Amino acid sequence: MDLALLRTFVTVHRAGSFTRAAALLGLSQPAVTSQIRTLERQLGRPLFLRQARGVTPTTIGDELAHKAAPHLDALVEITESGLEEDSSLRTLHLAGPPEFTAERALPALTELTGDDGQGFALRASFGTAEETLEGLAAGHHDLAISTVRPRGALLSATALCDEEHVLVAAPSWTERIGPGPLRHAGPSALEHVPVVEVHESLPFVTRYWASVFDSRPIAPGTVVVPDLRAVLACAAAGAGLAVLPRYLCAAALARGDVVALHEPTVPPLRTYFLAVRTGTLAMPHIARAHEWLERAATDWC
DSSP states (O other), X not given: OOHHHHHHXXXXXXXXXXXXXXXXXXXXXXXXXXXXXXXXXXXXXXXXEEOSSSEEEOHHHHHHHHHHHHHHHHHHHHHHHHHOSSXXXXXXXXXXXXXXXXXXXXXXXXXXXXXXXXXXXXXXXXOOHHHHHHHHHTTSOSEEEESSOOOSSSEEEEEEEEEEXXXXXXXXXXXXXOSXXXXXXXXXXXXXXOEEESSTTOHHHHHHIIIIISSOOOSOEEEEOSOHHHHHHHHHTTSOBEEEEHHHHHHHHHHTSXXXXXXXXXXXXXXXXXXXXXXXXXXXXXXXXXXHHHHHHTTTO
């Protein structure tokens, strides 16, 4: 049986779509369709059921994928190992949100970049959850940190940690709003306070308002900057209120650069996931980095 046909089949099985598989393989969709039909003719059985959105494997399709995928993954591992005689020369490609990756993941992983015989080179890129997961699926990254759990069999994910969100502003704003945290106040007390955010849609503030106040924020974004570290700096300078991960603003809160405007009984949380392409944890450098991040994350929660 042609290994190229099996590789295409496994990619379609994991991607759940001929279109997605074609993009991952660098082939046209008709080429992928033709290869699957060829394989189905050789086996004398249908492997997928075509649906409006993608494909669903038949029983024989699932059975073939279960048998073939581990061996194809092992061949990839052998091929990649053969390209680098010294495992310490391996390069790990990590992608994730800029703030969490810079503040949490990269400092942890740099401990593995030494020359102890098991180290690796490290390359990082930043992006949205959609961008990082698409890049992971396409083979541009080895690990992706995302606030969205990927769907389908192509990628697998492990819950890494939860981050707590805090509503903060410069101390000067408490005099205008009222003394002390607004434990029992409603959102009306904050309507006149400008908002500092990462996007015009106010994703952090909107999520906080929905979770804590069961409403939507009224004030528009006064300062919009695409990095939470810049949001913190602007909030500390008095530009307005912001919703930030506690890990990112903990030091500023301790110094008094910003104060918590509200202390809900149950603070909003957001989960980070550590995603890989299915089968790639067989590669030692990816498995080691994955395990190391999981271990480090126990101190982040």
